[in-house]
Amino acid sequence: MPTKNPQLPPNSPIDSPALHTFEHWFEYPIRAQPHDTDYAGVVWHGNYIKWMESARVEYLRSVGIEFADLVALGCDLPVVELSIRYHKPIKMGMAATVKTRMELTGVRMNWDYAIVSKDGEELFVSAKVTLVPVDREKSKIMRQLPAVMKDAFARMLERGKS
Amino acid sequence: MPTKNPQLPPNSPIDSPALHTFEHWFEYPIRAQPHDTDYAGVVWHGNYIKWMESARVEYLRSVGIEFADLVALGCDLPVVELSIRYHKPIKMGMAATVKTRMELTGVRMNWDYAIVSKDGEELFVSAKVTLVPVDREKSKIMRQLPAVMKDAFARMLERGKS
Amino acid sequence: MPTKNPQLPPNSPIDSPALHTFEHWFEYPIRAQPHDTDYAGVVWHGNYIKWMESARVEYLRSVGIEFADLVALGCDLPVVELSIRYHKPIKMGMAATVKTRMELTGVRMNWDYAIVSKDGEELFVSAKVTLVPVDREKSKIMRQLPAVMKDAFARMLERGKS
């Protein structure tokens, strides 16, 4: 039996971040519908990824980036890495809020997520997702972000400061 | 704007584990169907989680644990943590293999995953998923695994050695 | 080779209903996100069913029926029959509206659906879904709707008239 792990993020203890941390993040409202649940009556663990993607696309839209247009222009944004912690389950019928913010490291977009209760008092899920811009024709990571994204991200960071 | 990250696994560089590492892991065959794909013609990043769950359930079945029976007995196995690296996309129509093994740390089940090409030469995805046994009635993490699981895991580890 | 078909609805020619038909129906807004699409860049045909369910649950909520409460009370509402016509695909990034109304035939709830463009000029999907109330403990179809539903449906029909 192999003893060496693949090179993945280490399993550190699950610490819940302080809830005030997410105060100025972008917000995307969700509701747990029957099709989101599994046999346990709570949201199936893989379905949070859909909500996180929707929140990301709506955040981009809010700063002027239409994701479908970006793809049509030849730039794709695949997820290269993703990690999630499940702090508390969301039950069928519950409403909640996906909070997110983005930071750039070169061309890597690092998105932080917290899915919290409507009153902001409970943390259900925290997550990180990393995307990179890819030239669809060449199938290669772009060295620079397309101009339309640079401008939008400048606006995004500006907004984050206020 | 907040400067502190939630306590999530750090973003380390994406290193591909050596492929021979997975030699003795449990294997679960998959095929990328149209409903697994997204606009890019490749498997949507959240859909790998379904395959990983299926592989886990079939591995458990192969050592005598019927997941639905476990749930009926009052023991649930929620995912508490999950991290994925996307090395290369799986395109529509491609067949692949989910490889997995499990290690116990107390009651925590740590599953390693590698999704590889049929010939074992290409790595598409590597991942880690952590589950804990929960008493469904008390909604509390169990201090010990149910006897049926202990026995099965002993068999599982035995098999890994051979 | 068998020559008799299973007893399913016949394949009649696809006629698009006149668009003014849906004028007073309940409306639920949707947006086609990347995870809703398939390799063709349009919404995968099975994903419309999620939106139709969400619209149904929100319609019930709007007349005072919380679906999760209904289930907790021992009444489930399984789908027993469903038919869909796909008139025109919804592309990634497009916003649209799910329109729906409900009619009772005894305890059978017959829901009509039309998914249309935001301006109401284009019809993407039309559908019918039939649900029945089931006593969860007895696993039997209820002879009567629970009182909470009867009251709510009376309000619903009242609203439809105005």
Added chain:
Amino acid sequence: MPTKNPQLPPNSPIDSPALHTFEHWFEYPIRAQPHDTDYAGVVWHGNYIKWMESARVEYLRSVGIEFADLVALGCDLPVVELSIRYHKPIKMGMAATVKTRMELTGVRMNWDYAIVSKDGEELFVSAKVTLVPVDREKSKIMRQLPAVMKDAFARMLERGKS
């Protein structure tokens, strides 16, 4: 309130087809995994559509049509119509068989489905799905099937007779 229904298949009484009907149909094995279930512990009604698609793609593969190749050649096969009857739920952990056969009416492919228990004694779901070949570049329904499909369907019908 509108009184005319959209032109959809009529709601006829749910008759279960005789089980011997499906004897010579193509078979695709399935298993209800946790992610297939909803709060009721049974397969969520929309998830059967994934299995039906997988069965269709594998049937085509078995007669020499690789669906991804077809798409690459410029021919898409969108679903234009779909109807399902839910006779009995499939519970988490249960194995079952998707049975299917196809009949051509001009270029329309009419697929019949029956999802039955492993022993063939219980009928869970019956369904019909209609697809048409579309020229991806022109976005128009093809007047004739591509040669590769005609040949394959001839083989398919040949097999059905034996």
